[in-house]
Amino acid sequence: MPTPAPAKDPADTSLRKQVYDSLREALTAGRFAPGQKVTFRYVAGALGVSLTPVREALRRLVAEGAFEMHPNRSVRVPLMTRDKVLELRDMRMALEGLAAGKAALLATRDQIAGIRRAAREIIAARSRGDSITDRQKVREFHFALYAAAGQPMLLRVIEGLWLQTGPYMNLLYPDFIASPRGPAGRLKIIEALQARDAASARREIENDIRRALSYVADLADEAGNIAPARPSAVKRRRSAPAGATAFELQAH
Template sequence: MTKQPPLSIHLPPRQDSQTVTQWAYQSLRNALMVGQIPPGRALTIRGLADLLGVSPMPVREALRQLAAENALEILGNRRVMVPQMTAMKFTELCEARIALESHAAVRALPYVDKERLEQLRQLDLEIDRAQESGKLEQINRLNQHFHRLLYRANPHQVTLPLIESLWLQLGPFVRLATQQLQDHYQIDRHKEAINALERQDSLALQLAIGSDIRDGLAFAGTPEMLSRFLNGNNQHAQ
């Protein structure tokens, strides 16, 4: 059995309005979403409690919430695990992302004003700088911020919780995707999306968002590549 390296996750400051359980849930959720917890990684409640500096009780409740979102699997020996992935499930998650996020972007388009458009431009520049500096986690966080900022322009949107659920399930694979962006992400799809927003072109926006997701996950672009990647990670996690 290969010894697993120590786990390190970013711990955000706890807000006065947050309970310990809410903070533990948010910390673990963010870590999963940006790929700080690798695929197949086995975790213990005690280990996570020590990592977060809290008692096991709030961690246990946070893990129950994450398991309900299909982000974690609770095992029978007080351990939890990032669920292992199959090629079919991976493909289904990616296609669901494209469908939901293309819809969310198009529905947000009429509500994107000049101020939000400028915010999206600045975020895209920050992502470019993070890529040049090789700051993988920052790329992931900024990319999710870009998409949230766009979708939340629609005051009536209801799909973001569903979208974030998909981000959670794909999160453990995000780091590998980010490491290979230069190989597969040759066109800045965010700039395409911004241009489409300027022109109020819903079809171009839909295509840009779909291409952004496909290019970002192109490291698993064929069933053979995906199977090799999944098998390698599942074996490494044992």
């Protein structure tokens, strides 16, 4: 599958949904620089639609915390601080730990197989130094695990939290990834699923999230701000279709 996608309503062809997905994908792929201003008309032009669907998509993303709208009314990619990362870390540990525990009790053989496959693909991508595929497969691994918990509302909230941490997960590369604990942790999770050991699955997921987000939090400067993963600007493509690649990076 090209995009694991947030499940939900695969048959939603509304422009609003397409704009939402485009922005979301650009955000998780790190194509927006943290702090970057994003105007309604810019997005509308880049995607070739009117303001209406853009407003609804952007406004939803603001409600989800993926963008910020300042009182002076300008929409920006949120800047991260140490405190915010730690807050997100604790929330993710609580909810993803919960999901992992439920998944351990419910995962079918096929679901476990899919999770194991994602884990193998992470190792393969990492050995090639392919951080793009790496990140994508890490996401696949986690969401295949959480989907096995069979709790759709929980899954939605977790997706919202990933969206907020997304633009900053590039910071884990390449240094943090070199740690050997990652693959070992995933192996333990798979073992826990097979053993129906909810406590162990929860503990391993919690450890994984704690390590990764504590690492990101420690990148904060003395003012508490975290440097953007990639200080990049975005170039406007003129008259593009409402596809997924309308937001492009621009060296400067």
